[in-house]
Amino acid sequence: MAEAAKHTKRVEIRAPMAGIFYRKPSPDEPSYVEEGDLVKKKQIIALLETMKVFQKVKSPVNGKILEITVENETPLKDDDLMFVIEAD
């Protein structure tokens, strides 16, 4: 593990502003990503709704989703942690 840590980087993705966190594009559809999924840079991983405007949350790196720290439909504050990604 210690060996792996040297070669990878933990990237935290935080809310760019207060808003409601959505893991799926609509209630009937599957989540964008699950823990353990591999993601590409600019891939959509969640939505954030603020005052009826939806923003896409995109992965800033190629890597693997280590942690999804909030439940679907949770109201978040500015800068709340949403994802931890292990960057390639």
Place this chain on the structure above:
Amino acid sequence: MTFSKILIANRGEIALRVIRACKELGIGSVAVYSEADTNCLHTRLADERICIGPAVSAKSYLSIENIVNAAKETEAEAIHPGYGYLAENQEFARECESQGLVFIGPTPENLKLAGDKITAKEIVRAAGVPIIPSTPKGIDTIEAAMDLGQALGYPVMIKASGGGGGRGIRVCEREEMLSEEFPVAKMEARAAFGNDELYLEKYIIRPRHIEFQVLADRFGSITHLGERECTIQRRYQKLIEESPSPMLTTELRTTMGNAAVTAAKAVKYFNAGTVEFLVDEDGNYYFMEINARIQVEHPVTELVTGVDLIKEQIRLSSGEKLAYSFTDLNLKGWAIECRINAEDPERNFLPSPGVVEEYHPPGGFGVRLDTHLYQGYELPIFYDSLIGKLITYDLTREGAIRIMKRALEEFKIKPLKTTIPLHLKIMDDSSFKEGSFDTGFITRLMPEEDEDE
């Protein structure tokens, strides 16, 4: 008959607007609020307040059951829906009726028809009001399209029956473009909407959006109260409205005002409503739709007519008669409204929630401010970004612009990003000052950034 108590099924500035009218009329007022709105100003100004559910609008401000129950519990006799939320929901209006509550607004039949734009257009056209010329749906061949295009006159738009909200539209300036674009549009419509049915509509070049306020009583009397110029828009969201319109001649005002009344009569309209038109460069006007509610921009009409539209809504719903016509009103002066939104015009109008740490509202001669903001108020993330309407009035348009500029400069809302700097820029814009603009004004003033970057 008048009401002794009205429940206001809304929040924010429009709830305050209705509460104020109730107070002046000596009518009791009930505010409803969600769990996210315990600090919203309407809950403090109303005589009574009642919680109607959690923060999410679907479970509070949009819950017919919760709102009707709140009205019964507080023994309100009537409900004012404001705008948005349940204001144009015919099921809600019907439920009010069946529960013995007066819905202060149009009839359920009016709401049904206003929501069915195609049928509404057909009824209004049959009454003699022009609509944008278009062809029947389902044009199959290029040859048929070219014949129809010629009959409409260029430019024309190819529209997909399955499209909507601006999607699936191609503008063709000449016949050659139509023959080139038609097959592509057909393939694209099939791919995008699963339906390749196309039709043509006349394309209105550099249109202006002009609407007429109407009022109607229960006995079939209908009048208009002049127009509102609502051409300054971004993505179909109005930013600035004014009355009168800088482009209407007295003659065109009379013609369009009569057309608005004809349209409202044709659909047997009741209470306050707005008849929307597109107007082209040559002054040809086309009926678009009827908005069956009080509108955000109603104050500009109030300032030039002297008529309190909310009080009129209440009065007409209580069964009183309309006692005047447009010519009795003696319109005077000029009113302009700037919508103050918690949005960042520099960052593609992204919302800007947070706590209002510093707040200085403008005042002085000719200034009206409808807002629910106060120092220390935290904007909930759950509701839309309209935080205020700044309206100025003077005898001339130039005077109203000068007052607006001064008032915008006084207005401090920190640290939120708002549309105030954008409005200041518009007040200084030469084509705005000249009154010569069209619906593309904002796109030219603020070219849109790529959504992805």
